[in-house]
Amino acid sequence: MSRRDSSTSTARKKGETKTLEQFLEETFQVQRYMVATGQKLMEVQSRIASDFVMVPEELEKSAGSFDMKRFADSIKTLFQEVQRGLEVRIARIIGDLGGTLACEGMIRMRGL
Numbered sequence: 001m002s003r004r005d006s007s008t009s010t011a012r013k014k015g016e017t018k019t020l021e022q023f024l025e026e027t028f029q030v031q032r033y034m035v036a037t038g039q040k041l042m043e044v045q046s047r048i049a050s051d052f053v054m055v056p057e058e059l060e061k062s063a064g065s066f067d068m069k070r071f072a073d074s075i076k077t078l079f080q081e082v083q084r085g086l087e088v089r090i091a092r093i094i095g096d097l098g099g100t101l102a103c104e105g106m107i108r109m110r111g112l
Contacts, residue, residue, distance in 0.1 A: 013104070017101065031090045
């Protein structure tokens with residue numbers, strides 16, 4: 001391999017590494033956004049739960065077999081599952097990117 005090919009390859013690797021670093025930073029931003037969204041979902045969940053507690057008995061009677069508590073529990077579970085699923089996926093992406101960047105760093109250190 002000539003020096004020119006080697007320097008082109010090194011420049012390309014550095015560009016790829018920079019792209020991965022930017023992607024990792026964006027993923028951290030998404031993670032922070034998810035945490036904030038999770039907090040908002042918990043606020044919404046609290047409001048929904050308190051509103052269901054305040055539902056007049058007449059509404060429950062007219063709803064017939066509709067179980068308000070069961071419905072509120074289902075909404076709570078849904079919020080938790082969505083938030084947890086997104087958190088897990090983001091953590092996997094961050095781990096994959098971090099591992100790739102660490103390998104790139106080791107390869108670069110070995111080449112010096």
